[in-house]
Amino acid sequence: MNSVETQAPGGVIIKTVTGSLTGKLIMLAVFVILAILPFVLPDKFWIRQVNQIMIYALLAMSLDVLLGYTGLLSFMHNAYLGIGAYITGLFLIHVAPESLWLAMAVGAVCTTLIALPVGWVQVRTGGLAFALLTLAFGMMFYTVAWKWYDVTGGDDGLMGLPQPDITLFGLKLASSGDSTAMYMFTLAILVMCFLFTWRVIHSPLGAVLEAIRENEQRAAFVGINVRAYKLIGWMLACGLAGIAGSVYILFRGYTGPGVMGAFEGAGVLMMVLLGGMGTLWGPLIGAAIFIIMKDQLSSFTEDWEIFVGIIVILLVLFLPRGVAGLPDLFRRGKAE
Amino acid sequence: MSQATLLTTKDLSKHFDGVMAVNLVNLEVTDQEVHSIIGPNGAGKTTLINVITGLLAASEGSVTYQGQDITTKPVHERVRLGICRTFQITSIFMGLTVYENVRIAAQSHLGGSLRIMSPRGGLKRVNAKTEQILERVGLTHVAGRQAELLAHGDQRVLEVAISLASEPQVLLLDEPAAGMSPAETDQMSELIAALGTEMAVLLVEHDMEVVMAISQRITVLHQGGVIARGTPEEIASDQQVREAYLGGDDWAVLTA
Numbered sequence: 320m321n322s323v324e325t326q327a328p329g330g331v332i333i334k335t336v337t338g339s340l341t342g343k344l345i346m347l348a349v350f351v352i353l354a355i356l357p358f359v360l361p362d363k364f365w366i367r368q369v370n371q372i373m374i375y376a377l378l379a380m381s382l383d384v385l386l387g388y389t390g391l392l393s394f395m396h397n398a399y400l401g402i403g404a405y406i407t408g409l410f411l412i413h414v415a416p417e418s419l420w421l422a423m424a425v426g427a428v429c430t431t432l433i434a435l436p437v438g439w440v441q442v443r444t445g446g447l448a449f450a451l452l453t454l455a456f457g458m459m460f461y462t463v464a465w466k467w468y469d470v471t472g473g474d475d476g477l478m479g480l481p482q483p484d485i486t487l488f489g490l491k492l493a494s495s496g497d498s499t500a501m502y503m504f505t506l507a508i509l510v511m512c513f514l515f516t517w518r519v520i521h522s523p524l525g526a527v528l529e530a531i532r533e534n535e536q537r538a539a540f541v542g543i544n545v546r547a548y549k550l551i552g553w554m555l556a557c558g559l560a561g562i563a564g565s566v567y568i569l570f571r572g573y574t575g576p577g578v579m580g581a582f583e584g585a586g587v588l589m590m591v592l593l594g595g596m597g598t599l600w601g602p603l604i605g606a607a608i609f610i611i612m613k614d615q616l617s618s619f620t621e622d623w624e625i626f627v628g629i630i631v632i633l634l635v636l637f638l639p640r641g642v643a644g645l646p647d648l649f650r651r652g653k654a655e
Numbered sequence: 656m657s658q659a660t661l662l663t664t665k666d667l668s669k670h671f672d673g674v675m676a677v678n679l680v681n682l683e684v685t686d687q688e689v690h691s692i693i694g695p696n697g698a699g700k701t702t703l704i705n706v707i708t709g710l711l712a713a714s715e716g717s718v719t720y721q722g723q724d725i726t727t728k729p730v731h732e733r734v735r736l737g738i739c740r741t742f743q744i745t746s747i748f749m750g751l752t753v754y755e756n757v758r759i760a761a762q763s764h765l766g767g768s769l770r771i772m773s774p775r776g777g778l779k780r781v782n783a784k785t786e787q788i789l790e791r792v793g794l795t796h797v798a799g800r801q802a803e804l805l806a807h808g809d810q811r812v813l814e815v816a817i818s819l820a821s822e823p824q825v826l827l828l829d830e831p832a833a834g835m836s837p838a839e840t841d842q843m844s845e846l847i848a849a850l851g852t853e854m855a856v857l858l859v860e861h862d863m864e865v866v867m868a869i870s871q872r873i874t875v876l877h878q879g880g881v882i883a884r885g886t887p888e889e890i891a892s893d894q895q896v897r898e899a900y901l902g903g904d905d906w907a908v909l910t911a
Contacts, residue, residue: 522775523768537817
C-alpha cells in the first residue's frame with residue numbers, strides 16, 4: 320500500500336493512502352507500456368488476450384469499489400457486465416448500428432438504472448444477506464438472458480452485431496472490428512474509468528464509503544445515511560461494470576448468457592482477492608494473473624479449475640492482501 | 656438560571672421476548688447539565704440509551720426532542736438533529752487514522768460528502784473543526800496514528816471526540832471511563848464535566864466517585880424502571896437506592 324505523510328494546515332501530520340508519487344509513476348508506466356504493446360507485439364492472439372484482460376480489469380476494479388471500499392460482497396458482479404453487454408448489443412442491432420458512443424452511454428445508463436431497484440432492496444439488508452441477494456439477483460438476470468429467446472437469443476446469444484466505427488468528435492478513427500483499434504479503445508476506456516474511480520475514491524465520498532466499511536454502526540452514529548451511501552457505491556460499481564460490458568460486446572462482437580454465470584462471478588471475486596482489495600490498482604493485476612493462469616492451465620489440462628482453486632487457496636492463506644500486500648512483506652522483512 | 660429541557664422520554668419501554676429491559680421510563684434531559692443514569696448490572700441503562708438513540712426500536716412510549724417526536728426516526732437523522740453517543744464497547748473506525756476518524760464525523764455534520772472532485776483533505780471547514788476537536792481532547796499528537804494502534808484510554812477519548820465533531824446538543828456517554836486507569840478516568844471526568852456546561856450530557860457510569868462528583872442530576876434504574884431521581888445528595892441518602900444496591904461495592908462509595 321502506498322502511504323504518504325502530508326502536512327495538514329494545522330501542522331498535523333496525516334498519514335494518507337492516496338498514493339505516493341512512486342505509485343503514480345508506476346501506474347503511468349504501466350499504461351504507457353500497454354499503449355505501446357500492440358505495436359511491438361506481432362501476434363494478434365496476444366493483443367486480444369491483453370484486450371480481454373483489460374476488460375476484466377475494469378470489471379474487477381468496479382467490484383473493488385464495493386468489496387474493498389464499501390465493504391460489500393457481491394458474488395455476481397459479472398451480471399452487470401452482462402447487462403451492459405446485452406443492452407449495448409441490442410441498441411447497436413435494433414436502434415443505431417453506427418452510434419458507438421451512444422450505445423456505450425445507453426449501456427452504462429441502463430445498467431445503472433437496472434441496478435437501482437436491485438440495490439435499493441439489497442442495502443436494506445447487511446452482511447451475508449446482502450451477499451446472498453447479489454447471488455439471487457445475479458441468477459435471475461442470468462436466467463432472463465438465457466431464457467428470453469426472442470430478445471437475447473437465448474443459449475445462442477446475441478449474434479450479428481454490427482461493428483461501428485470508433486469516432487472522436489465526428490472524426491472516424493478506425494473500425495471497432497480492427498483488433499489494434501479495439502485494443503486502444505479498450506485501453507482508453509480503462510484509463511478514463513480508472514482515473515474517474517480513483518478521483519471519486521479519494522474524494523470525501525470515498526471517505527464515507529471507507530467509514531461504512533470500517534464500522535457501519537459508527538458511520539450511522541456520525542450521521543451518515545448508510546443505506547443511501549451504500550446505494551451510491553453499488554450504483555457506481557454497477558455502472559462501471561456496465562461500461563466493461565459495452566466494451567466486452569464490442570470486443571467480442573457477440574455475447575451469450577455464459578458470461579453472466581455464477582462461476583464467472585466467482586472468477587471476478589478471485590481477481591479482486593488475488594490483486595488485493597481496497598487499492599483499485601490491485602484488481603487490475605489480479606485480472607491479469609487470473610486470466611493468464613486460466614489460459615495457461617487450460618492448455619495443459621481440462622480440469623484447470625482444480626488448479627486455479629489450489630493456487631487461490633494458497634494465495635489467500637499466504638498472501639491474504641493479494642499482490643498489493645507484497646510490498647508490506649518486504650517492508651516487514653527489512654524491519655525485522 | 657432556567658435551563659431548557661432538550662429531550663424527554665414518556666413511558667418509554669423496551670421488551671425482549673417478555674423481559675422488560677426498559678419499563679415505562681420517564682426522563683427529562685436538560686441543557687447544560689450532566690445527568691447520570693445509575694443502577695446495578697442489568698438495570699437497563701444501556702438498553703435505555705439504545706432506544707433513545709434509535710439503535711433499538713421502542714416497544715412502547717415516545718422520545719421527544721425539542722418538541723419533535725423522534726421515536727421512530729433512524730439513527731443518522733437523530734445524529735443530524737444533535738443526539739450523539741459513545742458505546743460501552745469502543746466503537747471507532749479502527750482502520751483509519753485518528754484524524755480521519757474525527758474528520759469523517761465533521762464532514763458528515765458540515766457537509767461536502769458528495770464533492771467527488773475535491774480531495775479528502777480539501778474541505779477547509781471540516782479540517783478546521785477536526786483540528787479544533789483533536790486539540791480540545793488532547794489527541795493532536797497522535798492525529799496521524801491508526802486508531803487501532805492507540806492505547807485503550809486514547810481510543811475511549813477518540814470516541815468522545817468523534818461524537819463532538821457532530822456538534823451534539825445531547826451527548827449520551829455509555830461508560831466512557833470503562834477500563835481506564837485512575838489518571839485517565841480523572842481526565843475523562845474533567846472533560847465530561849466541561850462538556851456538561853455546554854450541552855446536555857446523559858452519562859451511564861459505574862464509577863460512583865465520578866458520578867457523584869460531576870452529575871447535577873441522577874436517575875436510578877432498577878429492573879428497567881426508575882426507582883429514584885434527584886441530586887447526588889438526595890440519591891446518596893435514598894432508602895430505595897440503598898436496597899437496590901444492597902451488598903454491592905458501589906454502595907460503599909455512595910455513602911462514603
